[in-house]
Amino acid sequence: MPEITSRRGLLFGTAAVSAGALLTACTSNEPSKEKSDETRPAADDKPGKHVTIGFAGPQADHGWLNAINENAKDRARTYSDVTMEVTEGSNDTAAQIGQIETLINKKVDVIVVLPADGKALTQVGLKAMRAGIPVVNLDRVFNTPQAYRCWVGGDNYGMGFNAGQYIGEQLKGRKNARVVELAGIDNLELTRQRTQGFDDALKNYPNIRKVARQSADFTVESGQSKMAQLLQAQSHFDALWNHDDDQGVGALRAIDQAGRDEFLMVGGAGSLAAMQQIKQGKGVLRATVLYPPTMAASAIDLARALGQGKGIGGLAETEIPTSITLYSAVVDKHNVDQYMPTGFK
Known part of the structure; x- marks a missing residue:
C-alpha cells in the first residue's frame, strides 16, 4: 500500500x-x-x-x-x-x-x-x-x-481516525470495551499514521481500551497468520480494526476457523469483496474505511x-x-450501495 x-x-x-x-x-x-x-x-x-x-x-x-x-x-x-x-x-x-x-x-x-x-x-x-x-x-x-x-x-491519518471514531460510536454504550488492531507494515509511514489516527480517535471514548496490536504485510497469508495469533492471545474483545481489505481476506479465514463472532470488524481500503460482505450483513465485518x-x-x-x-x-x-487529499469515508450497511461501484477486486 x-x-x-x-x-x-x-x-x-x-x-x-x-x-x-x-x-x-x-x-x-x-x-x-x-x-x-x-x-x-x-x-x-x-x-x-x-x-x-x-x-x-x-x-x-x-x-x-x-x-x-x-x-x-x-x-x-x-x-x-x-x-x-x-x-x-x-x-x-x-x-x-x-x-x-x-x-x-x-x-x-x-x-x-x-x-x-x-x-x-x-x-x-x-x-x-x-x-x-x-x-x-x-x-x-x-x-x-x-x-x-x-x-x-489518500489520507492515512484520517483513515485511522475515521475507523476509530466509527468503532467508538458502535461501542460507546459498552463498559470496559476492548479493541484490537491488525496493522499493515510497521516500517511504512502510512502504517504509523493509520495507527496514530486510530489511537487519537479512541481517546474520545474513555470506555474503550486497545488491548492488542499485530502488524501484517498486506497479504492474505500474513493476514491469516497474524489474525490467528491475535485470536489466540485475546480470548475476548469487542472490535477489530484491520488496515487493509486484502489482508482482511486472510483475517476473516482465521476468524472463521476459530469460530469467533463476539466482535465487530472494520476493514480498510474498500475492496469489492469487503463491500459485498457488508451488504450481506453476515459475519463480523461491518464496515470498511476507504482509501x-x-x-x-x-x-x-x-x-x-x-x-x-x-x-x-x-x-x-x-x-x-498543488495538493489534493481524498477523504476516507466509512462504508457500512447504510451507504454501501453508494460506494459499491468504487470497490476494487
Missing part, C-alpha cells in the same frame, strides 16, 4: 466532482465496452488540445495497486483528446526511474507517476519538471514539491487539465491546485 505525506491539500470525497472537476471513475479490473454515465466526461467538457500522458504505475501485486492501474487506463479511454503512454508496472526503483526517463525523452506532455519509493524517485521527478513536463505525483509523495506540479492521494484507488482516475483528469492549460471546473482558480 502507498506511502503518504502529512501534507494536507484540498479535501475531496471519493465521489469527487465532475470530469472537469475530478469526477472519479468506477473501478474495474476488466475494461468495459460500455461505460456508465459516471465514467464518461461531462457533457459540457468538450474535447480540446490533444494531450499525451505518460503513466508510470506500480506492479499490480496487490488488489489496490491493480485498481490504481485500471482506474488510470479506464479514465484515459473516456477522453478522445488523450493518448496514454503506459510503462510496465514496477516496484523496482531503478527500473521505474528508467521508465520515467524514457517518457521524458519521448517528450510526453504530462507524466503521472505512483512512485515505488517517493524519496528515491524525487530526482527523476525534478528532471521531468526541469524539462518542462508537469508531473502529477500520485499518492507516494516525492521529497520536495519542486518535483511535482500537483500531488493527489480510494479512484485517485488514479482523478490524476488523469488533472494531467489532462495541465496539458490543456485548464483549471478545475467549479473552482474560481484558473490553475489546478
